[in-house]
Amino acid sequence: MRNFSSMLYKHLPIYFQNLYVRSENKKVKKERYGEIYAELLRELASKRADEFGEAVQWKEIHKLLKHSIEHSPFYRKFYKGINVEALKGLSDLPKLPVVEREAIHQNIQMMHAADDSAAAVAHEIDREGIPLKFLLTKEDIQKRNAFMDFFKQQNGADSKGLKQAIFTSRKIVPEAQEKKIYWRDNRPEKIRLYSNYYCTNGNAEVYIRNLNDFQPALIIGTAPILYKLAAFLNEAQEKLASPPQALFLQGGLMEAAQRKEIEKAFGCPVRNLFLPSYEFPVMSECEAGKFHVHPKAGIIELAEDGEMIVTNFMSYGTPIIRCRTGEYAEVKDAESPCACGSTQPVIKSRKDPDSSRLRTADNAKVDIPQLDETGHELSDGIKKIHFFQHKKEAIEVFVEAGESYTNELTETIHQNLQSAFSQDTKFNIRVVEEMPRSLKDDFQLVINKLAK
Numbered sequence: 001m002r003n004f005s006s007m008l009y010k011h012l013p014i015y016f017q018n019l020y021v022r023s024e025n026k027k028v029k030k031e032r033y034g035e036i037y038a039e040l041l042r043e044l045a046s047k048r049a050d051e052f053g054e055a056v057q058w059k060e061i062h063k064l065l066k067h068s069i070e071h072s073p074f075y076r077k078f079y080k081g082i083n084v085e086a087l088k089g090l091s092d093l094p095k096l097p098v099v100e101r102e103a104i105h106q107n108i109q110m111m112h113a114a115d116d117s118a119a120a121v122a123h124e125i126d127r128e129g130i131p132l133k134f135l136l137t138k139e140d141i142q143k144r145n146a147f148m149d150f151f152k153q154q155n156g157a158d159s160k161g162l163k164q165a166i167f168t169s170r171k172i173v174p175e176a177q178e179k180k181i182y183w184r185d186n187r188p189e190k191i192r193l194y195s196n197y198y199c200t201n202g203n204a205e206v207y208i209r210n211l212n213d214f215q216p217a218l219i220i221g222t223a224p225i226l227y228k229l230a231a232f233l234n235e236a237q238e239k240l241a242s243p244p245q246a247l248f249l250q251g252g253l254m255e256a257a258q259r260k261e262i263e264k265a266f267g268c269p270v271r272n273l274f275l276p277s278y279e280f281p282v283m284s285e286c287e288a289g290k291f292h293v294h295p296k297a298g299i300i301e302l303a304e305d306g307e308m309i310v311t312n313f314m315s316y317g318t319p320i321i322r323c324r325t326g327e328y329a330e331v332k333d334a335e336s337p338c339a340c341g342s343t344q345p346v347i348k349s350r351k352d353p354d355s356s357r358l359r360t361a362d363n364a365k366v367d368i369p370q371l372d373e374t375g376h377e378l379s380d381g382i383k384k385i386h387f388f389q390h391k392k393e394a395i396e397v398f399v400e401a402g403e404s405y406t407n408e409l410t411e412t413i414h415q416n417l418q419s420a421f422s423q424d425t426k427f428n429i430r431v432v433e434e435m436p437r438s439l440k441d442d443f444q445l446v447i448n449k450l451a452k
Contacts, residue, residue, distance in 0.1 A: 010174040014181055021172065021184045021193065037142035037149075044150040044296065050343045052295040054090040060296070060313045061093065061321075068319040071113035075319060078103075093299070098309055099323040101128065108132050108379070114317040123378045124277050125368050127326035129386050129445045133379035134278040135317030143314040147282040147297055148273060155271050155287070157218050157246040163190045165211060165244075167221030169419035173198060180206050192216065197419040199225050201362070204232035208240070215242040219266065223254045224421060227364045230265035243267035250275065255365055274349070276327050276367075279320045281312045283347060286340035291347045300347060302331050356446045361393045361424040368445065378413075381405040386439050390449040397429045398439065405431065 009020055065084050068075035078097070087095060104111070105128065112135050119135035126132055136144075152158065172184045173195045182198040185191070192214050199207055207229055211219075219226070226249065233239065247262065249272045263270050274283040274291055281298030283291045293300055298320075301309040306328040312320040330348045337343050357365045368387065381404045388396040397417070399410070410429050417427045435443070 010176070014177075014179070014184075017172075018185045018187070022186045022188060025186050025189065025191075031138050032141050032145055034138070034142055036139050037146045040143055040146040040296075041150055044146065044294070045153065049292070049294055049296075057295050057299065058090050061090075061299075061311060062087075064311075064313060064316070064319060064321060067316055068113055068321060072111055072319055074103075074107045074110035075113075075321070093311070093322070094301075096322050098303075099321070101126075101324050101326055104132070104323060105130050108134075108318070111318050113319050119317045122278055125385050125445065126277070127445055129384040129443065131379045131382050131385065136278070137317040140314045140317050143297075144282060147284070147294065147314075151271070151273060151282070151284040152218070152246070152248065154284075155246050155248075155269070157248075161190070162217040162245070163192075163214065164218045164220065165192050165194060165214060165216035167194045167196055167199070167219075167225050169196045169416065171195075171197065171415065171419065182206065183210060194221075195419075196222070196225050196422055199228060199422045200424045201228065201232070204229055208232060208238070212241040215240075217245045219244045219247045220250065222366075222420070223249050223258050223262075224360045224362070224364050224366045226262055226266075227258045228360070228362050228422065228424075230262040231362060233265035234261060239265075239267060246271065248273065258364055276349075277325070278318070279310055279312060279315070279323060279325055280308075280327075281310070281314060286338060286342060288339035290338050290340070290342075291349070292338070292342050292344040293347060295344065300329070300331060300345075302329065306330065356444060357448060358387060358389055358395060358446060359392055359448065359450055360421055363392060366421075378409070381409050384435060384443075385445075386435060386443070387446045388439075388449075389447070392450060393424065394426045394428060397427055398435060399429060399431050400435050401431050401433065 009017060012020065065079075069079055069084065070076075078099070082096070087093075105126075114135050114137050116135065119137050120141060122134045122136060123131055124134070170193070172193055173182050180203065182195045182203065184193045186193070194207065194210075211229075226247070243266060245268065247266050247268055247270050249270060254270070254272055259270050269287075272285040272291075274285065281293055281300075283293050285291055297314065298310065298312040301311075301322070303309055303324070308325045308327050308329050310320055310323055310325050327349065332346045332348070338346060357367060359365055381402050382399055383402050384400040386398040388398065390396075395417075397413070399405075399413070410431060414427055414429055418425075421427075439447075
C-alpha cells in the first residue's frame with residue numbers, strides 16, 4: 001500500500017479498511033492463484049514425490065536454461081561457448097559452471113530475466129550484508145504458492161473454506177489509531193490479518209482474546225511473534241478456546257525450545273516452511289521433522305565445504321542456476337524411506353552459532369527478516385547492512401549508504417524491521433559512509449554480544 005492509496009487508507013474507518021484489504025486481495029488473487037497455480041497443485045496432489053523422476057527435473061532445468069539465455073544478459077554471457085543443447089540429462093548438470101557469490105553481488109541486475117513492470121520486486125540481505133533485488137514473475141509466485149498450499153494439504157489442512165489467522169509485517173494498522181483493533185478482515189476468504197507490529201507483550205492478551213473470538217482453523221506466522229503469544233498463554237496457564245487444526249511457521253529455522261512452547265500453548269503440531277531466501281526452492285518439513293525439497297521445485301547440491309549450490313525451478317524473474325548461496329547444510333540421500341514415507345533426500349541446515357543470530361526481547365533467536373516491503377530503491381540506495389546487538393530490547397543497525405540513499409529509506413527500513421519483530425524490540429539505524437574498520441576487517445552480518 002503506497003502513495004495515494006496508502007494515504008487514503010490511513011484515514012478510512014476500520015470498516016472501510018477491511019473492504020480495502022478485501023479489494024486488494026481480490027486484485028492479486030488471479031496473479032497469485034491463477035491457472036499455473038491450479039495446474040501445479042493438481043499435479044502435485046496426483047503423484048508421489050518419487051514419481052517425479054530425473055527426466056522431469058531435467059525438463060525443468062532445460063526450460064529454465066533456455067529462458068535464462070534468451071532473457072538474462074548475465075547468463076547469455078556466462079554460458080557463452082557452452083553448447084547447452086549438448087547437455088542431455090541430470091548427470092550433465094555439473095558441466096555448467098557454478099555462479100559464485102561475488103558474481104551475484106556484482107551482477108544481480110544483469111541476472112534479471114524479466115521487466116520490473118511485469119514482475120514483483122523482493123529484497124533480502126545476504127550473508128555478506130549486501131541487499132539483493134529479486135524479480136519474481138507471475139509464474140514464480142504461483143508455483144511458490146502451489147507448493148506452500150500443497151504442503152498445507154499434506155499436513156491435513158486444506159485452506160479452502162477454513163478460517164485463517166495470518167500474521168503479517170504489512171502496515172495494516174495506522175499509527176494514529178487509538179482503538180486496540182490490531183487486525184483486518186477479508187470476510188469472503190475467511191482470513192483475518194494480524195499486525196506483527198503491535199503484537200507486543202503488553203498487547204498479547206488483546207490478540208489472544210481476539211483469536212478466541214475468531215477461532216481460526218489455521219494459524220500462519222513467524223516464530224518470534226507466535227512464540228510471544230505462546231509464552232503468554234503458557235505463563236497464564238491458559239489454552240485457546242478452540243485449538244487450530246494446524247500452525248504453519250514461515251521463514252528461518254525454529255529452536256526446539258520455541259517449538260515446544262508453541263505446540264504446548266496452541267495444542268496442535270507446528271510445521272515449518274524453510275525459505276532461507278528467494279534463491280531457494282521451498283523446503284518443507286515433514287511429519288517426522290525432516291526437511292525435503294520436492295523434485296519438481298529445484299535441486300540442491302553441496303560443495304566440498306557443505307555450501308549449498310541451488311538450482312531453483314521457480315526463478316524465472318531472477319534465474320538461479322547452480323548458484324552458491326552462502327548457506328551450509330548436510331544433504332543425506334535416502335537409503336531407506338524417511339519416517340514420513342518420502343524417498344527424497346533429507347536436508348539438514350547447519351545451525352548458526354548464537355553469536356550470529358538476533359534475539360527478540362522475549363529471548364527468541366531469529367534470523368534477519370526479508371525486507372519485502374521496502375520498494376524498488378533498497379538495493380540502489382544501500383551498499384551494505386550490519387546488525388549489532390548487546391541488549392535484548394535494542395538492536396543497532398549500521399547502514400553503509402549509496403549515492404541514492406534518502407532519509408525516507410531509513411524510515412522504510414525501520415518500519416520493516418520493527419514490523420517483523422514487533423515494538424518490543426527497538427532498532428537504532430546508523431547511516432555511515434562506510435562500515436567502521438572493526439566491522440569491515442572481519443565482516444559478519446550479525447554480531448550478538450548476548451551470546452557470550
